[in-house]
Amino acid sequence: MDLQTLTYIVVGATFALYIGIAIWARAKTTGDFYVAGKGVPPVLNGMATAADWMSAASFISMAGLIAFYGYGGSVFLMGWTGGYVLLAMLLAPYLRKYGKFTVPEFIGDRYYGKSARILAVICLIIASVTYVIGQMKGIGVAFSRFLETDYDTGLYIGMGIVFIYAVMGGMKGITYTQIAQYCVLIFAYTVPAVFISMHLTGNPIPQLGLGSTMADGSGMFLLDKLDATMKDLGFGTYTDKVRISTFNMFVYTMSLMIGTAGLPHVIMRFFTVPKVRDARASAGWALVFIALLYTVAPAVGAMARLNLMNTIQPAPGQWIEVDQRPQWFRNWEKTGLLKFEDKNGDGKIQYVADKEKNEMVKVDRDIMVLANPEIAKLPNWVIALVVAGGLAAALSTAAGLLLAIASSISHDLLKGVFAPNISEKSELMASRIAMAGAIAAAGYLGLHPPDFAAGTVALAFGLAASSIFPAIMMGIFSKKMNKQGAMAGMLVGIGITLFYVFQHKGIFFIADWKYLQSWGSNWFLGVEPNAFGAIGAVFNFVTAFIVAKITAPPPEHIQHMVENIRVPAGAGAATGH
Amino acid sequence: MSKHASYWKANLRLVFGCLVVWFLASFVFGILLAEPLNSIRLGGYKLGFWFSQQGSIYTFVALTFFYAWRANKLDHEFGVRED
Numbered sequence: 117m118d119l120q121t122l123t124y125i126v127v128g129a130t131f132a133l134y135i136g137i138a139i140w141a142r143a144k145t146t147g148d149f150y151v152a153g154k155g156v157p158p159v160l161n162g163m164a165t166a167a168d169w170m171s172a173a174s175f176i177s178m179a180g181l182i183a184f185y186g187y188g189g190s191v192f193l194m195g196w197t198g199g200y201v202l203l204a205m206l207l208a209p210y211l212r213k214y215g216k217f218t219v220p221e222f223i224g225d226r227y228y229g230k231s232a233r234i235l236a237v238i239c240l241i242i243a244s245v246t247y248v249i250g251q252m253k254g255i256g257v258a259f260s261r262f263l264e265t266d267y268d269t270g271l272y273i274g275m276g277i278v279f280i281y282a283v284m285g286g287m288k289g290i291t292y293t294q295i296a297q298y299c300v301l302i303f304a305y306t307v308p309a310v311f312i313s314m315h316l317t318g319n320p321i322p323q324l325g326l327g328s329t330m331a332d333g334s335g336m337f338l339l340d341k342l343d344a345t346m347k348d349l350g351f352g353t354y355t356d357k358v359r360i361s362t363f364n365m366f367v368y369t370m371s372l373m374i375g376t377a378g379l380p381h382v383i384m385r386f387f388t389v390p391k392v393r394d395a396r397a398s399a400g401w402a403l404v405f406i407a408l409l410y411t412v413a414p415a416v417g418a419m420a421r422l423n424l425m426n427t428i429q430p431a432p433g434q435w436i437e438v439d440q441r442p443q444w445f446r447n448w449e450k451t452g453l454l455k456f457e458d459k460n461g462d463g464k465i466q467y468v469a470d471k472e473k474n475e476m477v478k479v480d481r482d483i484m485v486l487a488n489p490e491i492a493k494l495p496n497w498v499i500a501l502v503v504a505g506g507l508a509a510a511l512s513t514a515a516g517l518l519l520a521i522a523s524s525i526s527h528d529l530l531k532g533v534f535a536p537n538i539s540e541k542s543e544l545m546a547s548r549i550a551m552a553g554a555i556a557a558a559g560y561l562g563l564h565p566p567d568f569a570a571g572t573v574a575l576a577f578g579l580a581a582s583s584i585f586p587a588i589m590m591g592i593f594s595k596k597m598n599k600q601g602a603m604a605g606m607l608v609g610i611g612i613t614l615f616y617v618f619q620h621k622g623i624f625f626i627a628d629w630k631y632l633q634s635w636g637s638n639w640f641l642g643v644e645p646n647a648f649g650a651i652g653a654v655f656n657f658v659t660a661f662i663v664a665k666i667t668a669p670p671p672e673h674i675q676h677m678v679e680n681i682r683v684p685a686g687a688g689a690a691t692g693h
Numbered sequence: 694m695s696k697h698a699s700y701w702k703a704n705l706r707l708v709f710g711c712l713v714v715w716f717l718a719s720f721v722f723g724i725l726l727a728e729p730l731n732s733i734r735l736g737g738y739k740l741g742f743w744f745s746q747q748g749s750i751y752t753f754v755a756l757t758f759f760y761a762w763r764a765n766k767l768d769h770e771f772g773v774r775e776d
Contacts, residue, residue: 182746187727187742187745187746190723190724190742190745190746193745193746193749193750194719194723194724194745194749194750197749197750197753198715198719198749198753200753200757201711201712201715201753201756201757201760202715204757204760204761205708205711205712205760206708209764323747324736326737326738327735327736327737327738327743328736328737329737337736337737338737339737339738339739339742340737355731355739355742356727356728356731356739356741356742362724362725365724366720366724366725369719369720369723369724370720391775391776392768392775393761393764393765393768393774393775396757396760396761396764396765397761399757399761400754400757400758400761403753403754403757404754407750407751407753407754410750411747411750411751414746414747679697682697682700682701682704683697683700683701683773684768684773684774684775685768685772685773685774685775686775
């Protein structure tokens with residue numbers, strides 16, 4: 117059977133499964149729509165959280181970035197797992213004890229006022245929409261390859277499917293659907309990795325294969341071989357190539373970690389468990405299921421890079437002939453994401469670091485994971501499976517995020533602030549309209565995304581890190597933090613981060629709308645915009661403490677509320693309003 | 694000191710201890726000291742590289758479960774369990 121037919125079958129079968137589950141568990145009331153009745157056990161909640169969490173950025177994009185950044189790509193691995201430690205210890209148990217549905221609700225109550233709640237909603241929407249842009253990039257890449265069209269067409273089709281998918285089920289549908297999605301995506305991610313690790317090193321466990329010797333009889337360690345190959349071609353050694361600077365890597369990692377603990381769709385998960393101790397356990401289980409993919413990803417990245425180099429340069433100094441380039445190469449050319457140019461006209465493709473001589477003029481990082489099984493000449497069913505897994509990852513996260521956006525608009529803004537008497541039916545309708553709007557905006561911006569999928573998502577994390585995380589954390593750990601301090605902190609944190617990001621990437625990520633170009637790039641201590649969230653968070657904390665010092669302390673009952681959420685005893689089920 | 698205040702203090706101590714390990718496994722071994730650690734090998738892995746792409750993640754998993762276990766015990770000791 118040819119690849120395209122097989123891909124249709126595998127993708128179709130997995131979709132039928134998800135949609136079947138969504139229909140079976142269709143949301144009936146708004147309570148269900150947001151948080152799925154409260155009876156999800158920690159292991160399953162952890163698995164669903166992992167699916168929700170691991171998006172196109174983790175599945176499709178991350179290993180590709182690691183393949184090209186080498187050691188520098190570690191920021192994603194540490195950042196997107198270490199954040200769970202913060203989440204488990206600093207936020208999840210207390211927010212569960214507090215027991216309401218959304219993050220802005222907490223911020224509004226803790227900082228006694230609608231203005232704090234509205235500000236939190238705005239920060240959250242900015243971060244979430246940016247996140248969805250990253251997902252759209254991944255979805256566009258996957259659909260364009262699978263349907264063999266150009267990237268833009270793939271993106272439009274993807275937008276339609278995300279919309280149908282997200283509107284159909286609420287979180288209840290999504291919780292059980294996401295358990296199925298986790299199974300599909302982890303299987304799809306590890307199977308090719310096992311094959312490739314086996315083939316290259318003889319060790320079927322990718323985590324061990326990456327540290328093993330090559331099976332080609334040379335006795336050389338795989339990583340040493342990769343280092344040597346890359347160095348020869350001027351790319352710099354793989355295992356110690358720093359991303360910009362050590363300081364930049366430090367803040368990049370920090371930004372992703374605290375962003376993890378500040379993103380609404382992940383935090384919301386912990387409102388759904390029955391007890392405070394389940395919130396702690398859920399974070400642990402989520403991390404186990406995430407770590408399964410995250411410890412395989414470095415092997416996928418390194419091995420994909422090695423295989424790519426070996427395809428283009430089968431033996432030292434011997435380059436592949438243009439008309440003998442493999443089928444996968446031609447297929448990706450159709451999407452416009454892979455391009456070569458025979459600059460010296462020798463009928464061969466040279467792939468070197470030197471920009472003048474390099475003939476692989478475009479290798480979109482986001483194609484690496486999807487192309488990987490083809491490059492390694494794995495059987496067609498494995499390739500079809502990877503496409504299905506990539507779509508599962510992208511769709512599940514896009515759906516979770518759209519739900520967070522929808523709930524913050526309909527629940528926090530409309531019902532909570534502007535139209536308290538709105539009926540359940542109108543609230544549900546408003547949330548669906550909000551979803552459609554968010555998909556359209558993110559899809560449009562996804563046509564020219566600010567970065568590769570994982571890079572775009574990193575920007576979203578930076579925005580959450582600089583605004584939401586400090587406000588929640590201070591709300592729990594500092595009884596004296598008041599409304600004025602927290603709000604000033606959020607404003608300054610997200611304001612300064614947006615200023616830095618938009619200066620580099622353009623206002624609202626529209627490249628024509630860049631400003632202050634004369635300041636150059638990465639001018640703040642050599643920090644790239646993707647990593648700036650941690651700096652924004654520092655500004656947030658400092659501003660908040662100074663303002664809180666010089667304004668009136670929070671009222672007595674708020675300080676009592678803080679004391680109350682610190683202690684597990686007396687947690688009831690989550691309530692609405 | 695009230696029961697709740699001493700519970701909170703014990704909890705903060707636990708969290709702080711865990712965060713020290715969290716910081717060491719990632720920021721210190723994986724980033725700040727990665728270069729010197731890279732002279733030590735763990736099979737085909739250089740140690741600093743291993744921490745940044747493998748070891749830190751394993752540490753995080755262990756740490757989260759350790760924290761959950763200890764925090765649940767604290768709830769018991771101070772009699773502040775939910776049920």
